[in-house]
Amino acid sequence: MKRIVYGVILAGVTLLSACKQPNSDAQQGIVTAGQDVVIKSVRLFSATENNPEAGQIYIVDFTFTNHLGIDFVPLFNHFILEDENKTRHSGMESGSAVLVGLSNSEAVLKEGDTREYTLGFRVPISTTGTLFYDPT
Numbered sequence: 001m002k003r004i005v006y007g008v009i010l011a012g013v014t015l016l017s018a019c020k021q022p023n024s025d026a027q028q029g030i031v032t033a034g035q036d037v038v039i040k041s042v043r044l045f046s047a048t049e050n051n052p053e054a055g056q057i058y059i060v061d062f063t064f065t066n067h068l069g070i071d072f073v074p075l076f077n078h079f080i081l082e083d084e085n086k087t088r089h090s091g092m093e094s095g096s097a098v099l100v101g102l103s104n105s106e107a108v109l110k111e112g113d114t115r116e117y118t119l120g121f122r123v124p125i126s127t128t129g130t131l132f133y134d135p136t
Helices: 002-018 024-030
Strands: 031-033 037-046 056-065 079-083 088-090 114-123 129-133
Touching (some): 024 031, 031 056, 037 129, 056 079, 056 129, 079 114
Antiparallel strands (some): 037 056, 079 129
């Protein structure tokens, strides 16, 4: 009986370790912080749900500090990941299974306040770039 219990525990631990996300510290250098942004972590996922050439989705945890001079509601698609070719990729909370469960505040962000966000960015494979907020 002890062997069975030990085997079940060992199998459970093995399964949990196999489901572990990639080390986000190793991924963090692929997205750099632009003005008023602090990158917390970056996770990479395949975006091949419907199209094998769709690239990757980067899920980025970051903080944004409002230094725009007004109180406003940040729009998620105005968070931009601009790659080395100046191609702009807008932030998103939906549109892929890997984004299920993402939820961010849609409240007014007062001047000088900081808020945490988690957004996805659909990008070509091996993209590096800078994350910033574009109010236009």
